[in-house]
Structure formats: structure tokens, C-alpha cells
Amino acid sequence: MYRSNTCGELRIADKGKKVTLAGWVQKARSLGSMTFVDLRDRYGITQLVFEGDPGLGREYVIQVTGEVLERESKNPKMPTGDIEIKVESLNILNKAQTPPFTIEENSDGGEDIRAKYRYLDLRRAPLQRALALRHRLAQEVRTYLDKQGFMEIETPYLIKSTPEGARDFVVPSRMNPGQFYALPQSPQTFKQLLMVAGYDRYFQIVRCFRDEDLRADRQPEFTQIDCEMSFVEQEDVLNMFEGMMRQMFKNAVGVDIPDPLPRMSWYDAMDNYGSDKPDIRFGMKFHEISDLVKGCGFSVFDGSEYIGAITAEGCAEYTRKQLDELTEWVKRPQVGAKGLVYIKVNADGTIKSSIDKFYTPEQLQKVAEACEAKAGDLIFVLCGPKRKTQIQLGVLRIEMGNRLGLRDPKVFAPLWIVDFPLLEWSEEDSRFYAMHHPFTAPKPEHEKWFYSDKKEDLERVCANAYDFVLNGTELGGGSIRIHNAEMQSRMFEVLGISKEDAEYKFGFIINAFKFGAPPHGGLAFGFDRVCALFGGQETIRDYIAFPKNNQGRDVMIDSPSLIDQVQMDELFLESKVKA
Numbered sequence: 001m002y003r004s005n006t007c008g009e010l011r012i013a014d015k016g017k018k019v020t021l022a023g024w025v026q027k028a029r030s031l032g033s034m035t036f037v038d039l040r041d042r043y044g045i046t047q048l049v050f051e052g053d054p055g056l057g058r059e060y061v062i063q064v065t066g067e068v069l070e071r072e073s074k075n076p077k078m079p080t081g082d083i084e085i086k087v088e089s090l091n092i093l094n095k096a097q098t099p100p101f102t103i104e105e106n107s108d109g110g111e112d113i114r115a116k117y118r119y120l121d122l123r124r125a126p127l128q129r130a131l132a133l134r135h136r137l138a139q140e141v142r143t144y145l146d147k148q149g150f151m152e153i154e155t156p157y158l159i160k161s162t163p164e165g166a167r168d169f170v171v172p173s174r175m176n177p178g179q180f181y182a183l184p185q186s187p188q189t190f191k192q193l194l195m196v197a198g199y200d201r202y203f204q205i206v207r208c209f210r211d212e213d214l215r216a217d218r219q220p221e222f223t224q225i226d227c228e229m230s231f232v233e234q235e236d237v238l239n240m241f242e243g244m245m246r247q248m249f250k251n252a253v254g255v256d257i258p259d260p261l262p263r264m265s266w267y268d269a270m271d272n273y274g275s276d277k278p279d280i281r282f283g284m285k286f287h288e289i290s291d292l293v294k295g296c297g298f299s300v301f302d303g304s305e306y307i308g309a310i311t312a313e314g315c316a317e318y319t320r321k322q323l324d325e326l327t328e329w330v331k332r333p334q335v336g337a338k339g340l341v342y343i344k345v346n347a348d349g350t351i352k353s354s355i356d357k358f359y360t361p362e363q364l365q366k367v368a369e370a371c372e373a374k375a376g377d378l379i380f381v382l383c384g385p386k387r388k389t390q391i392q393l394g395v396l397r398i399e400m401g402n403r404l405g406l407r408d409p410k411v412f413a414p415l416w417i418v419d420f421p422l423l424e425w426s427e428e429d430s431r432f433y434a435m436h437h438p439f440t441a442p443k444p445e446h447e448k449w450f451y452s453d454k455k456e457d458l459e460r461v462c463a464n465a466y467d468f469v470l471n472g473t474e475l476g477g478g479s480i481r482i483h484n485a486e487m488q489s490r491m492f493e494v495l496g497i498s499k500e501d502a503e504y505k506f507g508f509i510i511n512a513f514k515f516g517a518p519p520h521g522g523l524a525f526g527f528d529r530v531c532a533l534f535g536g537q538e539t540i541r542d543y544i545a546f547p548k549n550n551q552g553r554d555v556m557i558d559s560p561s562l563i564d565q566v567q568m569d570e571l572f573l574e575s576k577v578k579a
Contacts, residue, residue, distance in 0.1 A: 002020070002022040002063050002093075003020050003021050003022040003023075003063070004019050004020045004021075005019050005020070005021060006021075006041055006043035006044070007021055007023050007039050007040055007041045007043055007044050007045055007046040007080070008041070008043030008044020008045070008046075008079060008080065009043060009044070009080075010046060010068055010080055010083055010085075011079075011080070011082065011083065012070060012082040012083055014068045014083065015068050015069065015070050015083065016067065016068060017067070017068045018065065018066070018067055018068075019065070019066065019067075019068060019085065020063065020064070020065045021039055021046060021048075021063070021064055021085065022041070022061075022062065022063040022064075022093070023039045023040050023041035023061070023062070024039070024040050024041070024059050024060070024061055024062075024096075024103075024123065025037055025038070025039065025040075025056050025057065025058055025059060025060045025062060025096075026038035026039065026040040026045055026058070026103065026104075027058065028054075028056050028057075028058075030053055033051070033052070034049060034050060034051055034052070035049075035050045035052065035053050035054060036048070036049060036050075036084075037049075037050060037054070037056060039062070039064070039085075040103075040123075042128050044078075044079055044080055045078060045080065046080045046083070046084070046085060047071070047075075047080070047083075047084040047085070048064055048066070048084065048085045048087050049066075049069075049084050049085065049086050049087060050087050050090070054087075054090055056092075057095070057096060057098065058096070058098060058099065058103070059096035059097075059098075059099055059103065059120075059123075060092060060094070060095055060096050061092075061093040061094040061096065062090060062091065062092050062093060063090075063091040063093055064085065064087045064089065064090050064091070065087070065088055065089045066085040066086045066087040066088045066089070067085070067086050067088070068083050068084075068085060069083065069084055069085070069086050070082065070083060071083060071084050099117070099120050100113055100117060100120075101113060101114060101117075101120070101121075103120060103123045103124055104124065104125075105124070105125055105126060107121070107124060109121070112555070115547075115549060115555050115556065116555050116556055117556070118545075118546055118556045119556070122545065126542065127542055129535075130531070130535055130537075130542045130543045131543070131545060133252065133253075133531060133534060133535050133543070134527075134531045134543050136251075136252045137248055137252050137527075137530060137531055137534060138205055138527070140244075140247055140248045140251050140252055141203075141205065141225055141244065141248070142205075143247075144243070144244045144247050144248075145201075145203045145227070145244065148201065148240065149201050150201040150202065150203045150227070151199055151201060151202055151203070152202075152203055152204060152205075153194060153199060153202050153203075153204060154204065154206075155184070155187040155190035155191065155194075155204065155206070156184075156190070157183060157184060157207070158171060158181040158183070159181060159182055159183070159184050159190075160181070160182060160505070161180070161182035161505075162182070162185075162189070162505050162506065166185055166210035166211065166212045167210065167211040167212060168182040168183065168185065168209075168210075168211060169182065169183040169209045169210075169211045169220070170182050170183075171183065172571040172572075172573060173571075174570050174571055177571075177572045178572060183209035184208060184209065185208055185209065185210050186208050186224065186226065186524060187204060187206055187208075187226055188437060188439060189439075189506075189508075189509050191204075191226060191227075191228040191522065192228065192439065192481055192509060192512075192517075192520065193508075193509065193512055194228065195228055195229075195230045195481075195483075195517065195518060195520040196512045196513070196515065196516070196517045196518070198230075200229065200230035200231060200518070200520075201228075201229055201230075202227065202228045202229075202522075203225065203226060203227045203228075204224075204225075204226045205223060205224070205225055205226075205527060206223065206224055206226050207221055207222070207223055208221070208222055208223070208224050209221050210222075211552075214548070214550050214551070214552055217473075217529065217532075217538070217539055217540055219528065219540065219541075219544065219547055219548055220548055220552045221548075222526065222527075222528050222540075223526075223527040223528055224524040224525065224526060224527060225476070225524060225525040225527050225530070226522075226524045227241065227478075227522045227523055227524065228520060228521070228522030229520060229521060229522055230518040230519070230520040231518055231519060231520070232480075232519070232520065232521055233480065233519075233521075234418075234464055234466065234480055234521065237466070237478065237480070237521050237522065237523060238263075238416060238466060241468070241476075241523060241525075242260065242261055242416075245257070245414065245468065246259065248530075248534070249412065249534075252534060253534050255412055257412060257414055258414075261414055261415055261416055262280070262415040262416070263415065263416040263417075263418055264278070264415055264416070264417055264418070265417070265418055265419040266417055266418070266419055266420045266421065267419065269417055270387065270390055271286065271288075271390065272285045272286050273285065273286065273394055273397065274286065274308075274390040274391050274392070274393045274394020274395070274397065275391070275394040275398075275472070276417055276420070276467065276469075276474075277417070277467065277469045277472055277473060277474040278394075278415075278417075278469065278472065279398065279401065279407060279413070279471055279472030280413045280415060281401075281406065281407060281408065281411050281413045281471060282401050282406035282407070284310050284311065284312065284397050284400065284401065284406075285310070286308045286309070286310060286390065286393060286397075287308065287309045287310070287311075287370055287371045287372070288306065288307065288308050288309075289307050289308070289309050289367055289370055289371070289381070290304075290306060290307045292363070292366055292367050292370060293307055293359070293363075293367065293381075294307070296358055296359055296363065297358050298355055298358040298359070300339075300383060301383055304383035304384055304389075305384065305385050305386050305389075306383065306384065306385065306386035306389050306390070307381065307382075307383040307389075308381070308382060308383070308389055308390060308393050309343075309367070309371050309379050309380060309381045309382075309393075310371075310379070310380050310393060310396065310397050310400070311371045311372060311373045311377050311378070311379050312377065312378045312379075312380065312400050312404065313374070313376075313377050313404075314376050314377065314404075315376075315377065315378035315400075315404075316344045316345055316346055316347065316375075316376045316377055316378050317376075318342075318344075318378055323340075323342055323354075326340060326380075326396075327339060327340040329399065330382070330392065330395075330396055334395075335392050335395050335396070336388075336392060337382050337384075337389075337392045337396075338384070340380060340381070340382065340396075341353070341354050341355055341380070341381035341382075341383075342354050342378060342379065342380055342381070343355075343364055343367060343368060343371075343373075343378070343379040343381065344378055344379075345368050345373045345374065345375055345376065345377050345378070345379070346375065346376075347375050347376050348375070349375055351364045351365060351368060367379070380393075380396060380400075382396070398472060407471070407472070409471075409533075409536035409537070409538075410536060411471075412470060412471065412533075413470070413471060414468065414469065414470045414471075414475075415469055416466055416467070416468060416469070417466065417467040417469055418465075418466045419443075419462045419463075420435055420436065420462065420463045420465045420466075420467075421435050421459070421461070421462060421463065422434070422435060422436075422440065422442050422446075422450070422458075422461040422462060422463040422465075423435060423458055423459065423461060423494065423495075425455070425459060431495070431496045432458065432494055432495055432496070433495065434491070434495060435463065435465075436463055436465045436477070436479050437479075438488075438491050438492065438495055438497075439479075439481050439482055439488070439491075439509075440463045440464065440465050440479040440480075440481065440482070441463070441464045441479065441480045441481055441482045441483075441487070441521075442461045442462070442463060442464065443461070443462045443463065443464050444464075446460065446461045446462055449461045450487075450490070450494075451490065458494065463479060464479055464480035464521070465477065465478070465479035465480075466478060466479065466523070468523070468525065470533055471533060473529060473533060474526075474529075475525055475526055475529055475530055475533065476523050476524055476525030476526060476530075477523055477524070478521065478522050478523020478524060479521060479522075479523075480519070480520075480521035481520050481521055481522075482513075483513060483517040483518065483519050483520055484513055484517065485510050485511075485513040485514050488506075488509070488510055488513060489502065489510065492506070528540040528543055528544055531543040562575075
């Protein structure tokens with residue numbers, strides 16, 4: 001062994017011991033007759049003392065042997081701050097070039113340069129803590145599910161292309177010219193087949209692949225905690241995985257979450273928060289004020305289907321400049337509102353509004369009362385088509401929550417969203433799409449509408465589906481599945497998938513249902529998102545060892561890349577892109 005101890009474990013109780021350490025040089029400080037060197041590994045930092053100058057550069061890999069001494073000048077901010085090592089022998093294991101950025105808690109490297117040298121960035125303590133948290137959470141998942149009788153079973157990565165909502169990554173087959181595998185968007189059909197096969201409790205911490213436009217919280221390859229259970233109803237699934245999340249919160253981050261977790265219907269979430277993943281760490285619920293403001297001569301309101309408001313506490317002092325800036329903010333294409341109405345409830349109880357000339361003070365006072373606004377509060381109002389306006393108001397609510405410091409990453413407010421619509425209608429395509437996926441079962445009490453040919457009946461059908469939401473982010477979701485061939489065929493019919501197409505793409509699972517499929521259901525958590533939110537971050541990149549950028553590229557290894565002509569010929573491929 002190159003070391004007797006790590007750089008993070010020695011304490012004052014080890015005083016007088018002779019030890020051997022190995023690691024990377026964090027920094028060196030020469031004081032003439034002696035040099036202090038900080039030696040780092042993933043466990044911590046230990047100060048070394050050399051007589052003279054050992055000639056060590058940053059990130060040199062070294063091995064030292066010496067005696068543990070008590071520091072004269074202690075550092076209470078370091079776990080090892082009470083001790084230092086008086087070096088008796090030095091072995092330089094590998095010299096290093098000067099890194100392009102500092103390997104410290106807060107680096108001076110920009111995002112692009114740190115991505116190019118990801119192996120150096122991973123030496124930094126914040127990323128080491130992030131990956132350590134990821135490891136602990138994975139262990140908690142496996143421990144909990146194993147105790148609950150789940151089996152970890154691997155499913156294939158080379159599968160058949162199926163329509164699941166996003167574009168597939170496809171892989172050409174050399175042995176089958178002109179034919180392609182697809183990488184799985186999820187193991188959905190395979191885990192259902194495992195239920196048919198009698199493996200009644202399955203899980204997998206599994207890689208999934210989706211070729212879709214990326215954002216900060218999206219990656220082309222990501223990890224799911226994928227689970228499925230047989231002979232269960234919705235309540236059984238919710239209780240099982242609420243228990244798992246409770247254990248993960250407790251053991252990984254030391255947080256107790258409510259027992260039981262709150263539940264909210266999709267319709268209540270949209271009507272109160274404008275989102276199917278509401279952040280309930282703060283209030284600012286919606287108030288519909290249509291009945292109070294329509295018919296008063298303000299044509300914008302009079303012609304609107306829906307008029308909703310939120311109350312920002314203590315914001316009545318906002319200046320005209322601030323209000324104009326917020327108005328322009330909601331008019332951005334990302335939000336899409338046409339304008340913003342405000343009503344100020346001043347500290348003295350008087351009311352000032354951008355629509356003063358259309359409403360009396362008494363009318364505005366009634367609006368303020370309906371919005372539960374107090375002296376010093378500010379009311380924001382948006383109007384338009386109901387769902388569209390609610391979504392816009394929801395985006396504004398989150399923005400105000402950020403500006404007012406109401407979204408503390410150290411506060412955790414999980415909940416279940418239930419009773420989703422089964423289907424959503426596309427005006428553009430004049431057809432229904434599955435809101436979850438085509439294997440989600442309708443709620444039993446809504447099956448009569450599911451088999452109706454009327455559009456309005458089908459729009460009333462709720463899914464036996466559920467999402468786990470934390471702090472405004474969907475961490476996972478699932479459903480009770482369809483488990484008989486007749487209902488599955490009906491779902492494909494409703495979605496406009498022909499019998500021939502359904503048979504070609506999904507014939508294997510429809511046929512499987514004919515051989516005694518049990519009632520089953522499950523869910524999948526986005527593991528990368530779980531890790532990020534448990535770590536108090538909005539984005540997932542630091543919790544993935546080697547992530548892609550927003551263009552889906554790995555700039556460290558320069559991928560994706562062209563392949564040579566020999567490989568192209570073997571795969572019977574031609575490229576229209578010039579090298």
C-alpha cells in the first residue's frame with residue numbers, strides 16, 4: 001500500500017504516530033527555511049511540513065512518510081486542522097503540468113474549460129461531495145427495495161424503436177443490414193413483461209436515452225430508479241415508494257418528511273399553482289377574480305375566459321420601474337402573456353392600480369379581500385384562456401418566489417400529484433395523445449367514458465397515475481398499467497394508432513397480456529434529479545460524473561464524432577454531411 005492513512009482521517013489523538021500519506025499537492029507555501037504543503041485526496045486535506053523547499057508543483061502526485069505533530073497555529077475550519085505531518089521522506093510518484101484552473105472549493109475556471117478537463121474538475125471537493133451523495137442514495141435505494149422483496153433485474157439496451165414521447169437514439173446493425181436497434185427511453189415494456197413472467201417486485205437503477213432538445217436539467221442519457229409491482233393498486237404503490245423516499249431523506253440528508261405526504265389532484269394543482277409540479281414551500285396561491293372584475297367596462301377582462309391573481313406579500317413599495325420590468329418579463333416568449341395588471345394595497349390601506357380608471361376603490365377593495373391581500377401587499381393579475389393563463393401565472397409565481405427568497409433549497413416540501421387526465425387533445429393534430437404513456441390504465445370508475453366515442457367523454461377520463469413532486473420539480477412518476485389485451489388495443493385505437501401499426505410495434509406485449517397478465521403498476525424516479533435536489537441544487541450536471549453539455553456533446557472526449565469510411569461501409573450507411 002502506498003499509504004497507511006488517508007488525508008482526511010488523522011486527528012490530535014494520532015499525535016506522535018509515524019504515518020505514510022499519498023495524494024495530490026493542493027498548494028505549497030514557502031517560508032524560507034521551511035515549506036508548508038497541503039496534501040489532498042478525496043477524504044480531505046492534511047498539512048505537511050518540509051525543511052527547505054521540496055520543489056513541488058500544484059497537482060504533483062506524491063507519497064510522504066513522517067510524524068504526526070500538533071500544530072502551533074491550528075485551523076478550526078479543517079477536520080485535520082489540529083495536526084500536521086513533519087515529513088521525513090518524499091517520493092514523487094508523478095509530476096503534473098499546471099492545471100488550467102484551480103482545484104479548489106470555488107474554482108476560477110469557467111464552465112467550458114472545466115467540462116473539457118472534467119477529470120480535473122472531479123478532483124474538486126464540491127463534485128466529490130455530489131458523487132458521494134449519489135452513491136449514498138443509490139445504496140439507500142438498494143437496501144430499502146431489497147428488504148421489501150424487490151429483485152434487481154437488468155433489461156436490454158438494444159431494443160426496438162417504440163413511440164414513447166421523445167426521439168429514439170438508433171443503433172445500426174452490421175449483421176442485419178438496413179435495420180436498427182433503438183436505445184430504451186425507459187424499460188417500460190420489459191418491466192411489464194417481467195410482471196407477466198411472475199417477477200412481482202422488480203427494480204433497476206438503469207440508464208435511459210432520449211434524443212431530445214436539452215436544458216440545464218436534461219441529459220441525452222440519464223438514470224432512473226425504475227420499479228414495478230404486481231397485484232397492487234395505486235395506494236399500495238404510493239405507500240411503498242413514499243416509504244423509500246422517507247428512508248432516503250432520513251438516512252442520506254438527515255431530514256424528516258411528513259408522514260403521510262400531502263396529495264393533490266392535477267386539477268387542483270393547475271387551478272391553484274398553474275403547474276402539475278407545484279412548489280408548496282410558499283403560498284401565493286391563485287385567486288380567480290373573474291366574477292369581481294368582468295362587466296365593468298375594461299374590455300381586456302370582459303373578453304377573457306379566465307382572470308387570475310396572486311398576492312406578493314410586502315411588495316406594495318415596488319417602483320414603476322420594477323413593475324414595468326416585470327410586465328416586460330411576462331411578455332417574453334418564454335412566458336407569453338400579453339400584459340400584467342397590478343393592484344397595490346398601500347401601507348395606509350389605500351389602493352392604487354394600473355386599472356384605476358375602470359374600477360372604483362370599493363371594487364378594487366373587494367378584489368384585494370378576495371386575494372387575501374393585506375396592507376403593504378401587491379396583487380398581480382393575468383387573463384386569457386384558462387389553462388394557458390394559469391401556466392403563465394404559475395411561471396410568474398415561481399419568479400416572484402425566487403425574487404423574494406421563498407424557495408430555500410434547504411427546505412423540502414414533497415407531495416404526490418394524482419388524478420391526471422388520461423389523454424390530452426392536440427388541436428394542431430386533431431388527435432389525442434397519452435398524457436403519461438400508452439400503457440397507463442384509466443381509473444376504473446372512468447372506464448365507461450374510456451370506451452365512449454365522444455371527445456368530451458374521453459377528455460373526462462382520469463388516469464390511474466401519480467407523480468412525486470419536490471420543490472417544484474417532478475422527481476418521478478408512474479401509474480397502474482393496462483393489463484389486458486382488449487383495453488390495450490382500445491388505448492391504441494384512441495391514440496390513432498392503427499391495428500397494423502400497433503401489432504408491428506407492440507404486438508409482443510399485447511400477445512403477452514393474453515397469457516395471464518396480473519394487475520400491476522409502478523413508477524420511475526429520475527435519479528439524477530433526486531441527487532441534485534437532495535444536494536440543494538437546481539441542475540443535475542454536478543451529480544453526473546461525465547455529463548454532456550446543452551448541445552448533447554461531451555467536450556472532454558469530443559463526442560459525438562464522425563466514424564471512418566470502413567465502419568460506414570460495414571454498416572451500409574451513407575452520410576450526407578461533409579466532413
